[in-house]
Amino acid sequence: MQIKMDYGRNGLIIDAPDHADVFLVRQMPNPADETIAIQEAINDPIQSPPLKTLLKKGMRVVVIHTDITRATPNDRLLPVILTMLEKGGIRRQDISLLNAVGTHRPQNKSELRKMLGEEIVSNYHCLQHNASDESQLIFLGNSSLGHPIKINRTLVEADLKILTGFIEPHFFAGYSGGPMAVLPGAAGLESIFANHSPSMIAKPQAAFNITEGNPIWEEMKEAALSIDNTFLVNVTLNRTNQITGVFAGDVIAAHAQGCEFVRKSSLHNIDKPYDIVITSNSGYPLDQNLYQCVKGLAAAKNGVRESGAILLIAACEQGLPDRSSYATLLKEWGSPNMILKKMAQPGFVCQDSWQVQIQAKVQKHADVYLFSDGLDDTQTRTSMLHPSRDLANTIQKLVRKYGQRVCIIPQGPLTILQKRSS
Secondary structure, three states, X not given: OEEEEOOOOOOEEEEOOOOOEEOOOOOOOOOOOHXXXXXXXXXXXXXXXXXXXXXXXXXXXXXXXXXXXXXXXXXXXXXXXXXXXXXXXXXXXXXXXXXXXXXXXXXXXXXHHHHHOXXXXXXXXXXXXXXXXXXXXXXXXXXXXXXXXXXXXXXXXXXXXXXXXXXXXXXXXXXXXXHHXXXXXXXXXXXXXXHOOHHHHOOOOOOOOOOOOOHHHHHHHHHHHOOOOEEEEEEEEOOOOOEEEEEEEOHHHHHHHHHHHHHHHHEEEEOOOEEEXXXXXXXXXXXXXXXXXXXXXXXXXOOEEEEEEEEEEOOOOOOOOOOOHHHHHHHHHOOHHHHHHHHOOOOOOOOOHHXXXXXXXXXXXXXXXXXXXXXXXXXXHHOOOEEEOOHHHHHHHHHHHHOOOEEXXXXXXXXXXXXXXX
8 A cells, every 4th residue: 555654845655565554643623714723822821811911011022932843833823923912012122032942053044034934034033042152041040850940041031931832742751842942942051961861861751642740841841930921822733734723821731731632633552562663753844854853763662562673764854964963972882782871871961862862772672774865875874774775675575574563654753652551
């Protein structure tokens, strides 16, 4: 049978075994008018006064948004929010937009225009968070785990903070969105490294579908609650990037409702793991590089048996990226066992270590194959993966080697598999 995988910008049709099980995100209805849906959610928020009642003339407002590696429809969401702010009496010169890049690279002007739209870039104060610049940060105390909470100064000092983003399953924070706008989005390196440290990533509760009781998410929650006067506007999306839900209001309560909405559409129960899982990383922009595609591998791990196989289909148009810490660590350490051994050393801290650690855990569990137009075979092997150039041939070989039970996850980490409870 032919299955369309979310791959790059246009998708990819594969010939899959007829007997394979296919798991898709359940389709949720999208509103007829996205603008009206956003406005209605903001005017009738969850456990919060309506936005218009929070606005006062002369106040400074920061609207924080996700970066280019995320699928948030910033160019459709932000104009609605900005219009509502100005109609509420906030002057344009008192509004700043903050790109919550976390440890990612900043965007160039062209990328910002694509993300936000020409109108916003040309007419509003657009800032990019720099996690390594201490002058941009304010220390707000230590978390309950003893980790420093350092947050972007402009965000903290604003009179009102609007946190935007979108909610999807997340491989170690449970779900994206909500408090993640603050930590890691607008946090300092020290805070991010502590939150994403090997000991935190290793916690069994640091996984898909878990927020409460997940130490990583709980600390993100603490960071978000350490700043006052916040208002959340998160969205959920379907396969074609249409908005299916808008969750506005209290950062924690609105996010919780959004997570429950996503859980209903993304969670699938399985009776037992599969021999082979064929997956994607949800296509562009989530499969821009292999670093981001670790999320797809982590999702596939939930559905594959020990010593089974995962076939990842991801465009990786920006490579690994080659000059990243992620690429360096994979090349230098060369095996899952060595990676996990190095990271277990006391005091280990390194950019991108969390992604490398999770990939190593996946590869200790199952063999991983990669089909990608963006990486050559040398890059793939250096990343500890088995290259595939002929998908049909690879799938046939995997079935002969690993077994007949095949699972296909066309939308990758947007789909959560879990063993059915007895």
